[in-house]
Amino acid sequence: MIEVENVTKRFGTVVAVDNVSFTVKKGEILGFLGPNGAGKTTTMRMITGYIFPDSGTVRVAGYDIFENPIEIRKHIGYLPEDNPLYTDISVMDYLEFLAQVRDIPKEKRRARIDEVVDICGLGDVLYRDIGELSRGYRQRVGLAGCMIHDPEILILDEPTSGLDPNQVVGIRELIKELGREKTVIISTHILPEVSATCNRVIIINKGKLVADGSPEELSNMMSGRASVVIGVRAPKEEVENRLREAPFVESFAETPSGEEGVLRYRITPSDGAKATEELFKLAVQNGWVLTELYRERVSLEEVFRQLTTSEEG
Amino acid sequence: MRNVLAIVRKELKTYFNSPIAYIFMIVFLTLSSWLFFRGFFLIGQAEMRPFFSLMPWLFLFFIPALTMRLWAEERKLGTVEILMTLPVKDWELVMGKFLAGFILLCITLLLTFPLPVAVAALGDPDPGPLIGGYLGTVLMGAAYMAIGLFASTITENQIIAFIVGVVFCFAMLIVGEEIVLFSVPDFLAPLFRYLGLGVHFSSIGRGVLDSRDIVYYLSVIGFFLYMCVHTIEGRRWR
Numbered sequence: 001m002i003e004v005e006n007v008t009k010r011f012g013t014v015v016a017v018d019n020v021s022f023t024v025k026k027g028e029i030l031g032f033l034g035p036n037g038a039g040k041t042t043t044m045r046m047i048t049g050y051i052f053p054d055s056g057t058v059r060v061a062g063y064d065i066f067e068n069p070i071e072i073r074k075h076i077g078y079l080p081e082d083n084p085l086y087t088d089i090s091v092m093d094y095l096e097f098l099a100q101v102r103d104i105p106k107e108k109r110r111a112r113i114d115e116v117v118d119i120c121g122l123g124d125v126l127y128r129d130i131g132e133l134s135r136g137y138r139q140r141v142g143l144a145g146c147m148i149h150d151p152e153i154l155i156l157d158e159p160t161s162g163l164d165p166n167q168v169v170g171i172r173e174l175i176k177e178l179g180r181e182k183t184v185i186i187s188t189h190i191l192p193e194v195s196a197t198c199n200r201v202i203i204i205n206k207g208k209l210v211a212d213g214s215p216e217e218l219s220n221m222m223s224g225r226a227s228v229v230i231g232v233r234a235p236k237e238e239v240e241n242r243l244r245e246a247p248f249v250e251s252f253a254e255t256p257s258g259e260e261g262v263l264r265y266r267i268t269p270s271d272g273a274k275a276t277e278e279l280f281k282l283a284v285q286n287g288w289v290l291t292e293l294y295r296e297r298v299s300l301e302e303v304f305r306q307l308t309t310s311e312e313g
Numbered sequence: 314m315r316n317v318l319a320i321v322r323k324e325l326k327t328y329f330n331s332p333i334a335y336i337f338m339i340v341f342l343t344l345s346s347w348l349f350f351r352g353f354f355l356i357g358q359a360e361m362r363p364f365f366s367l368m369p370w371l372f373l374f375f376i377p378a379l380t381m382r383l384w385a386e387e388r389k390l391g392t393v394e395i396l397m398t399l400p401v402k403d404w405e406l407v408m409g410k411f412l413a414g415f416i417l418l419c420i421t422l423l424l425t426f427p428l429p430v431a432v433a434a435l436g437d438p439d440p441g442p443l444i445g446g447y448l449g450t451v452l453m454g455a456a457y458m459a460i461g462l463f464a465s466t467i468t469e470n471q472i473i474a475f476i477v478g479v480v481f482c483f484a485m486l487i488v489g490e491e492i493v494l495f496s497v498p499d500f501l502a503p504l505f506r507y508l509g510l511g512v513h514f515s516s517i518g519r520g521v522l523d524s525r526d527i528v529y530y531l532s533v534i535g536f537f538l539y540m541c542v543h544t545i546e547g548r549r550w551r
Contacts, residue, residue, distance in 0.1 A: 011551070048398045051549050073400040080398075084391030088331045089323070097326075100319035101399050129330070145395070 001026045001153060001183045002047060006056035009042050016042040018207035019056070024200075026152075029179040031198035031215075032187040035308050039207040040187040041081050044157050047185070048078045060153065074102075077146035081157040083139055087131030091122055091141055094130060095148060102149035112148065119174070120144040136167045143174070154178060156186045160193060172197050191300045201300070205308040218303045227296045228275045231257055231264040234288035239263055242286060248278045262291050316401045320409025321416065324383070328417055333382075338421045341375055349428060359436020361429055365446035365518050369486055369511055372457050377478030379417065380461030381471045383410045384545075388469035397549070407541045411462055418454045422447065441520030449517035452530040453510055457482050459537035466544040485533070486510045 002024040009017040017039040024030050034040045045051045047058050049069040058065040060072040086094060095116070099109045117123055120140040125133055130141055139159070146154065159175065160168045175184060175197050188194060194201055195215050203211040203218075211218055232239060243252050243265065250270040257264035269275030276295055283290045328334040348371075349364040356363070387393040396406060432438050464478035465471075487493055489509015494502045506512060510533070513526040 045394075049549075050394055050398050051551065070400045070402065073398055076398070078395070078398045080391065080394040082391060084394060086323075086327065086390065086392055088327045090330070093323070093326050093330075097319055097323040098399075100322070101316055101401055103315070103400075 001028075001061060002185070003059040004043070004047065004056075005058070007043070007046060007053045007058060008055045009039075009046060009051070009053050015207050017046070017053075017204075020204065020207070020209050021056075022202055022209065022212060024183055024185060026183050027179075027181070028200050029175070029184045029186070029198045031194035031201045032185055032204070033189065033191070033194060033201060033304060034187075034204040035189065038204050038308070040204060041157055043204070044078075044155050044185065044187060048076055048155055049073055050078075050080075074149075075151055076153045076155055077149065077151035079142050079146045079154075079156045079159055082161075083142040085130050085138055085141060085145075088129065090127050090129055091117075091133075091144075092126050094141065095144060098145050098148045104149060112150075116144040116148050119147075135162050136164070139163055139167070139171070143171070147178070152182055154182055154184045156184065158188055159186055160188070160190065168193075191304060195300055203304060203307050210307045211303070215300055218300065219297060226269075228267045228269060228279060229255070229264065229292065229294055229296060230267060230279050230283075230290075231259075231262055231292035232283060232288040232290055233262050234283075234286065236263055238286065239265075239288065242282060243267070246278065246282060248275050257291075259291070264292075266296075316405040317409045317412065320401070320406060321413045324410055324413030325416060328413070333379075334417055337375065337379060337417070338424060341371065341421055342424055345371055345425065346428060353432075359432050359438050361432055361438060361443050361446055362518065364425075364428060365442075365450055366515075368450045369453060369514060372454055373479060373482050373486065376414075376418070376454060376457040377461040377464065377475045377482065379414050380458055380465050380478060381474040382465070383414065383462055384465040384541075385469050385471045385474040389471070397545075403545050404538075404542045407462070407538055407545065411458060411538060411541075414458045414462070415455055418458065419451065422450060422454070439520070442518060443520075445520035445522065446518045448522075449514045449526075452517070452527065453514050456485070456510060456530050456533045456537075459534040459541075460485060463537045463540045463544070466541045482510075 004020060004022050007017055007020050008015065020039070020043060032040050032043070042051070046053050046065070047060065049058075049065055049072055052066065058072075061075045063071045063075075065072060089097075092113070095113045096109065099113060104112050117126060120143055122137070122140055122144055125137055130138065133141065139162070143156075143159065146156070154175075156175070160171050163171065172193065175186060178184060179197070186193075186197070199214060201211070201213065201215055201218055202209060243249050248269055250268045252265045252267040255264050255266050267275060267279070276293060279293060280290070282288075283293075345364065345367060348367050352363050384393070387396060397403075429438070429443055460481045461474075461478035464481055465474040467477065468474050486509065489506045489512040493509075494505055497505055507529070513529050516523060517526050
């Protein structure tokens, strides 16, 4: 559905997007992650044709961005960053304008407007000027605007920024709902949002693509670094000495076990070590009573932090 | 064409939904009538020419005030990103915005009808200069409109758009004036005279319809609208 091919974009001397390639299949909900300034917005702007790449190309629904930008824009509903809106016209006028430009036949316009107004819950403010509306309503006006022509592809740049938790849940539900039949790309730096809504994640950092996969795949990819928790009934001094000597332990920290006589540690294994197995052997060798032993799941937060903060090399 | 009309409608709604359009019309009509009648009874001639000769100077400030928001505001609000990702060609956007301003200008000029009615009631004015005067005014207003729209595409600050618009319009107005012609080399003088907005205005205003004057205005409008499209398109490559 969307093919981004070796796309590079420079602003002056800054390389905002550096040779990025990925494809999005029909029906995918793609979460586009990255720290601020990583190039998320620039990439989205290139897919929508707001700006052109310096090199490489984008194809959407079989059309090339350079040859057929208008055709591409017909397939896309786009909610830009910060949800810009006209302030001096009413919600109704705005939706009517979009319906006109989006070539919705005159006799169907009113019905389609009613439909999106209903989906987005705008019935109460339909004839108010957009400038008078609260932030939550404005966000919904933005969403209503980008789906008025029932596009196959929705590109939403931080759709939940500035909303209260209830509104966030509402918008997520809506995105999930839409994702059943549409291709959706959402950019965000709120990670639970991605786990909650997306079936695929792309992480970009400093203009480069650093990870691409399902949220589970990304977690597994990093699981060599996952912390291991061990609980034992044994003398404290002995346990700590053994852990300090063990080659597979990079560091460890005591955590409360909540049980008399039981010690509990969270262990960061050294790279590539099979820490769970090694810990089991260690306990058996020393005759410790094992009360628990498990590998913690790596959260998407962890993956994100690892990939976007580590220095090169 | 459908796209152009949709944009015209949206812009007109914005003008009339906010006080801009009403303030523009009321102030323009009050000021132009007052300036006209102040001299009218002193001279005692039943003609509209003094009214039309005010127009280049009133438009100098009124038209950039109307056009300054057309692009600068879109950029400031960020809505330009919505506009430029709609399935609309760049020239359709420019044309839509230009026509919206032009229609507002024409409505305002239609509302000056009490003036010729009053003049006709008091005397017997010659219809030639009257029709020519209005035609020249419309053409010159449209030329200013294109220049102002261009000024609005180059900045996101409305005040800058206004001032640049006034300066460009002023420059186009005075290049053909005698005072400028004296100070340029002789071989350039005919070119400068031809480029001046004012010269063509006064020749149409006499009631002489010369196709060269009309071609001149259409070229100025076309040139500046082309520059608008060019600037907007260029932004996609930045």
